[in-house]
Amino acid sequence: MKNADIQKRKESAIARGQANMAPVYVDRALNAEIWDVEGKRYIDFGAGIAVVNTGHNHPKVKAATIAQIERFTHTCVMVSPYESAVALAEKLNAAAPGNTPKKSIFVTTGAEAVENCVKIARAHTGRPGIIAFNGGYHGRTNMTMGLTGKVNPYKIGFGPFPSDIFHVPYPNDYLGITEEQALADLQLRFTCDIEPSRVAAIIIEPVQxxxxxxxxSTSFLQKLRKLCDDHGMLLILDEIQSGFARTGTMFCHEQAGIEADLMTTAKGIAGGVPLAAVVGKANIMDAPIPGGLGGTYGGSPVGCAAGLAVFEVIEEEKLCERATQIGTRFVEHLTALQAEFPNIIGDVRNSGAMIAVEFVHDGDVNKPYPELAKKLSGKASENGLVLLSCGIRGNVIRFLPALTIEMELIDEGMEIFKDCFKALV
Known part of the structure; x- marks a missing residue:
């Protein structure tokens, strides 16, 4: 079986909108390594976009999933529920930052979690408006595309989007957007577009x-928390990519010492089994009437079993601390390369094991270099390394390794990265 042959079949069978980054088809995976159908090995610096934080096929997650499949795969938690969903909700409620009593609901995808946050916020406040941030990503459904603050490729050709959504700048020191400017623009929205008394919630990713x-920053999140409190708005923290130990704490906004009214979770929650959740203050979560929330597959028994195992692995293997160590190791490699190529590597940054390198021309922040990011991810794949690009300007490579990755594998992967980078510049 050849990758090229499967790619031809894929192009005939699957719509082009669901494109794949590289014509590489996976046969098996273990921890932070992948083997394709031709037997070629890849070091995985993407983890399925921060999904397998506990690594591919972690023994504990695998065993829990198999054990659940042997009992039953589906009854619908809204029809014939099961204890594992209750136990996982209890775990999520206890792990969510803040001391206010929490409740959870289960859905299947991150976009569903975001949509349900909007529903809950509107039910609780009786208000329609939602404020989101430029550069934010919240999903691909109609509502979540409206919230997403990046057009290409997520919104092209799909409008119109829901009304009563307003975008403001995300503070960004590297791009010269100060907290003061972001807050001033937010106040301008209250002057020009929607009065605060009609805003149900502000939604923000603690790390875009x-x-x-x-x-x-901590100060910006704290100011948003106060602003929401002052105006009776809810603060929604989108922790879909930054959650489950990824940034050095179970959830990133814990580092700012604030408590969200509602929090979205998905990706790393269940080690690769589709599952997502909304966690929030109990009185807010109970605003919708019975039957107002849910879905056929939300809180699947297989996903809940995997989620409980993920919690155990994070605790037993100290993956929060591990995320910090991983981030330090990557940054050591990247800052050394930046010193060698200061006119191309404009910035190196990380929040635990969310690590990024940003490419520019001539060392100028205003001259993004997206072509390099695109070529580099392709060349890395050819050389046995899975890399993901991102960024509102398309000029960022992000590193999202499994939090169980061996340090030696990081070093090996970074040598491939450096060789590919130098070959292109």
């Missing part, structure tokens, strides 16, 4: 994922 791994 698709936007380029820019992190909101």
């Amino acid at each position: 994922g698709e936007g380029g791994f820019y992190k909101a």
Whole structure:
């Protein structure tokens, strides 16, 4: 079986909108390594876009999944529920930052989690408006595309989008957007577009994922928390990519010392089994009437079993601490390369094991170099390394390794990265 042959079949069978990054078809995977159908090995610096934080096929997650499949695969948690869903909700409620009593609901995807946050916020406040941030990514459904602050490729040809959504700048020191400017623009929206009394919620990623791994500062998140409190708005933290130990704490906004009203989770929640959840303050979560939330596959028994195992692995293997160590190792490699190529590597940044390198021309932040990011991800694949690009300008390479990756494998992968980089520049 050849990758090229499967790619031809794929192009005939699957719509082009669901494109694949490289014509590489996976046969098996283990921890931070992948083997394709031709037997070629790849070091995985993407983890399925921060999904397999516990690594591919972690023994504990695998065993829990198999054990559940042997009992039953589906009854619908809204029809004939099961204890594992209750146990996982209890785990999520306890792990969510803040001391206010929490409740959870289960859905299947991150986009569903975001949509349900909007529903819950509107039910609780009786208000329609939602404020989101430029560069934010919240999903591909109609509502979540409206919230997403990046047009290409997510929104092209798909409008119109829902009303009462307003975007403001995300503070970004590297791109010269200060907290003061972001807050001033937010106040301008209240003056020009929608009064605060009609805003149900503000939604923000503590670290922008698709936007380029820019992190909101502690002071900015705290100011948003106060602003929401002052105006009776809810604060929604989108932790879909940054959650489950990825940034050095179970959830990133814990580092800012704030408590979200609602929080979205998905990706790393269940080691690769489709599952997502909304966690929030109990009185807010109970605003919708019975039957107002849910879905056929939300909180699948297989996903809940895997999710409980993921919690155990994170705790037993100290993956929060491990994320910090991984980030340090990557940054050591990248800053050394930056010193060698300061006119091309404009910035190196990380939040635990969310690591990014941004490419520019002539050392100028205003001259992004997206062509290099695109070529580099392709060349890396040819040389046995899975890399992901991102960024509102398309000029960022992001590193999202499994939090169980061996340090030696990081070093090996980074040597491939450096060789590919130098071959292109």
